[in-house]
């Protein structure tokens with residue numbers, strides 16, 4: 280565990296946001312409207328990592344704000360959580376690939392350090408990888424999401440010991456009702472997983488902790 284205070288952690292995330300905003304490390308900087316850094320609680324024990332911004336995310340500069348984002352919020356509400364209070368949401372790529380094409384390996388490698396630094400600063404206990412790209416990147420395995428979804432895996436991500444919990448991407452769930460049901464089933468396992476990880480780390484359980492002070496998305500603070 281780092282010895283950063285919550286304020287220091289948040290400040291360092293804001294500094295990282297400025298780096299992402301100025302980033303031209305891959306060609307996506309030329310076609311994006313806004314970089315999408317991520318949003319949520321900088322002290323969250325739970326992180327979600329998706330693939331890349333879509334059209335609406337690119338327009339607003341915020342992650343998961345389209346239909347898939349609405350579903351993510353609904354799934355979170357179903358387990359008594361909100362993205363502002365209980366999670367930090369980010370993507371593998373911080374800039375939108377044109378036409379929502381798949382991320383390219385060189386783009387993923389260029390952007391990976393930002394995600395790793397987010398994990399190092401936030402120090403989540405559980406990371407839900409959403410879909411194939413995030414799952415393969417963070418598990419370090421080519422095994423696809425269909426075979427690993429809903430199965431927690433202990434991993435080291437950028438020097439931070441975490442439990443990875445691969446889930447279908449909400450966008451895939453919107454296309455296929457059976458996938459949506461599996462995503463709902465897997466989501467219901469998140470609170471217990473968090474409780475287990477908190478107990479293992481000798482931290483207070485969710486039920487005994489007051490709702491953490493929500494950290495405004497760094498973008499909103501900086502643009503205000």
Ligand code: SF4
Nearest residue numbers: 302305308373374390
């Ligand atoms: S995708 Fe990542 S590496 Fe590429 S320009 Fe955006 S922030 Fe930089």
